[in-house]
Amino acid sequence: MLDIYLKEKKIAEFKQDTNSYLLNYKDLDIKNSITLSLPNSKSFYNWENKFPPYFESFLPEGYLFEIFKNILTKKYGYIDDYLIFSILSPNILGRLRYKSDYKQMDFSSFDIDEILNNDTQDTFSKLLDTFLDKNAISGVQPKSIALLRDKETLHVKEYIVKTWGSQYPYLAENEYFCLKAVQMAGVKIPNIKLSQNKKFLLVENFIFKDNEIYGFEETLSLMGKNKIHKYQGSYEQLSKVILRFTRDKSNSMLQFFKTLVMSYLLKNGDAHLKNFALLFNEDFSTVTFAPAYDIVNTTAYIFKDKPALTMDGKKIWHGKKTLVEFGQKYCLLSKKESLFAYEECKVALVKSIEELEIYMLNNKHFKNIGQRMCDVWKSSLLDEPTKEISDDIIRTWKQS
Numbered sequence: 001m002l003d004i005y006l007k008e009k010k011i012a013e014f015k016q017d018t019n020s021y022l023l024n025y026k027d028l029d030i031k032n033s034i035t036l037s038l039p040n041s042k043s044f045y046n047w048e049n050k051f052p053p054y055f056e057s058f059l060p061e062g063y064l065f066e067i068f069k070n071i072l073t074k075k076y077g078y079i080d081d082y083l084i085f086s087i088l089s090p091n092i093l094g095r096l097r098y099k100s101d102y103k104q105m106d107f108s109s110f111d112i113d114e115i116l117n118n119d120t121q122d123t124f125s126k127l128l129d130t131f132l133d134k135n136a137i138s139g140v141q142p143k144s145i146a147l148l149r150d151k152e153t154l155h156v157k158e159y160i161v162k163t164w165g166s167q168y169p170y171l172a173e174n175e176y177f178c179l180k181a182v183q184m185a186g187v188k189i190p191n192i193k194l195s196q197n198k199k200f201l202l203v204e205n206f207i208f209k210d211n212e213i214y215g216f217e218e219t220l221s222l223m224g225k226n227k228i229h230k231y232q233g234s235y236e237q238l239s240k241v242i243l244r245f246t247r248d249k250s251n252s253m254l255q256f257f258k259t260l261v262m263s264y265l266l267k268n269g270d271a272h273l274k275n276f277a278l279l280f281n282e283d284f285s286t287v288t289f290a291p292a293y294d295i296v297n298t299t300a301y302i303f304k305d306k307p308a309l310t311m312d313g314k315k316i317w318h319g320k321k322t323l324v325e326f327g328q329k330y331c332l333l334s335k336k337e338s339l340f341a342y343e344e345c346k347v348a349l350v351k352s353i354e355e356l357e358i359y360m361l362n363n364k365h366f367k368n369i370g371q372r373m374c375d376v377w378k379s380s381l382l383d384e385p386t387k388e389i390s391d392d393i394i395r396t397w398k399q400s
Contacts, residue, residue, distance in 0.1 A: 002086055005097040006032055006282070011040070014055070016082040021047045031283045034096065035217050036245050037224065051081040053221040057274070058092065059084055061227070062140025063165075067132070088136040093158055094207060095215040095282065105133055109156045112148040112193075116202070119195035124163050138227070138274060139294065141171065148202070158205040168301050170369045172201035177356055177373070178295045182262045184348035187255055188291040198363070206291050207279065215280045216290065220273035230272040234310040235260060238276060239330035245278055245287055250332055252278075252289035254341060257331040259292045261323050261345045265380040266373075267389075269298035269305035300372040303397070304388045320383035346381065353377050372397055 004012040011032040013024045023038065023045040033040040035054050045052070051059075059081055060068055072079045072087075089098035091105055107130065115123060128135075128144045135145050142163045149156040164171035176194045183189045191204035207214045220230050222241050239256065246252035256276070263271040277290040298305045306315045312322055320342060327338030353374055360370040375393050379386070 001100075002089065003099040004034060005099065006095070014052075019049050021050075021052055021082070023052065033284065035215055035221070036278065036280060036284070036287065037217060037222050050226055051085075053224055053226055054217065055085055056081065056226055057138060057218050057221050058088060058136035059138065060088075060135055061138050063142045064135055064137070064144075067128070085136075087133060091134040092136050093134075093205070093213075095213050107131060107134060107147055109147040109149045111151055112159075112202070113151055115146070115148060115161065115200065116193060116195045119163075119197050119199035124161065124200070127161055141165070141168065157208075160203045160205070162201045162203065163199055170198065170366055171296065173198050173363075173366055174300060174369060174373065175201055175294075175296045177352060177359075178266050178268065178297055179292065180355075181266060181348055181352035182259060182292045182295055184351055185258050185262050185345045186348075187258045187262065190291050190293060198366070203293065206293075212281055215282075217278055217280075218274050219276045219278070222278070223273065225273065227274065230274045231308050233273060234313075235326070236311070236330055238273065238309065239326075242276070242278070242289060243330075243332070246289060247285070247287045253331040254333065254337075255289045255292075257327045257333065257338070258341055258345055259289075259295075260326075261342055262292075262348070263295060264307065264317060264323060265345055265349050265377065266295065267297050267299045267305070267317065267376045267380070268295050269302065270294065270296065270308055272308035275308075297373045297376065299376050299389050300369050303394045306388060317380075317386045317388070319385040322385065346383075349377055349380060368397075368400060371400065 002014045003010055004014060009032070011026055012034060015022055025040050025043055028040060028043065030040050037054055038045060068084055069079050072083060076083065086100040087102045090100055090102055092098060110127070124144065127146045131145045131147070137143065137145060137160060142165060144161050146159050146161045147156050148159050162172060162175070172194060176192060179189045179192055190206045193202040195202070207216050219238055219241050220227065222245060242252060242256050243249060260271070275294045278287055279290045280287040307317065311318055311326060324338045324342050327333040327341060328335055333341065356370055356374055360367050376389060379393070
């Protein structure tokens with residue numbers, strides 16, 4: 001049995017029963033709901049032969065999952081989603097608290113400057129060893145939760161420390177420039193820091209604001225889907241989910257629209273259903289579109305990559321006309337507002353190209369990946385739809 005608390009009050013129990021999972025609420029009170037997709041409006045929820053999407057969003061994938069699989073199968077002789085969640089959940093820092101058969105651990109913190117200035121594999125391994133049982137985060141790339149303190153204020157904050165492997169070289173810089181481009185378009189992003197040798201990207205946990213801990217839920221979970229379905233669906237369906245749940249609808253839909261436009265302009269082929277989310281306060285009186293995260297230029301590595309979901313029934317890199325129409329039809333924007341938002345994104349892209357070209361002059365190691373990013377970003381400025389990156393551009397990349 002796993003107990004779930006809101007502040008000091010136990011509001012629900014979660015348990016596994018053979019091939020099913022059961023969530024029992026203690027008292028019916030909508031304000032004591034676990035999350036947006038699991039309102040406390042009925043006494044129990046039951047899932048047959050699948051792990052609940054909301055709880056699954058906390059499970060490690062890829063690199064982290066392989067580490068847990070090796071450790072847990074050796075220790076317990078098996079591994080499943082419920083076991084991993086039971087171990088990790090007591091250490092999740094968020095709106096809710098969890099109690100299971102596994103104790104909440106005390107974690108030490110590291111000086112943030114030490115991590116930024118010593119971004120080696122040894123440092124990453126040390127972080128991973130220290131915070132392994134706190135790593136209730138998804139995503140396939142190497143990353144770890146870390147508690148980092150500011151040397152001057154001594155404030156401790158939770159960060160995700162991201163690094164990269166040989167398959168996706170210099171991914172930290174790629175994501176840094178993409179997120180900064182999105183920010184220039186007027187979209188909220190987390191506080192991010194690039195380490196001295198560009199090995200780490202530090203992303204601050206953005207659920208803490210206004211002296212309150214906000215709840216967080218991915219749109220995949222809001223749609224009742226598991227991670228195997230994260231590339232299935234359309235941006236039209238996604239917009240309807242965001243519109244349905246958010247309370248500041250005009251602002252949230254504008255933030256979503258700009259995030260989506262920037263993903264097309266930047267050629268981010270990984271804008272799937274897990275990479276959009278909503279934030280909500282304790283009593284759900286505030287529900288907003290979450291800051292943009294996990295945005296990278298994927299065509300620098302996967303030359304023929306395409307958008308993660310369909311728009312207008314197609315997985316192509318849509319141009320200005322289709323994107324502006326999308327803003328009108330699905331994001332509560334007038335034609336004038338949609339055009340203006342698109343142009344703001346385009347101006348942000350121009351500035352980002354200029355900054356990246358200057359950066360490459362002083363950081364030769366990033367020349368190849370950076371040039372690929374600049375090439376496709378410049379093609380986005382033409383406003384025309386493209387099925388995929390042209391063979392001429394790819395041929396130039398291969399020659400370099």
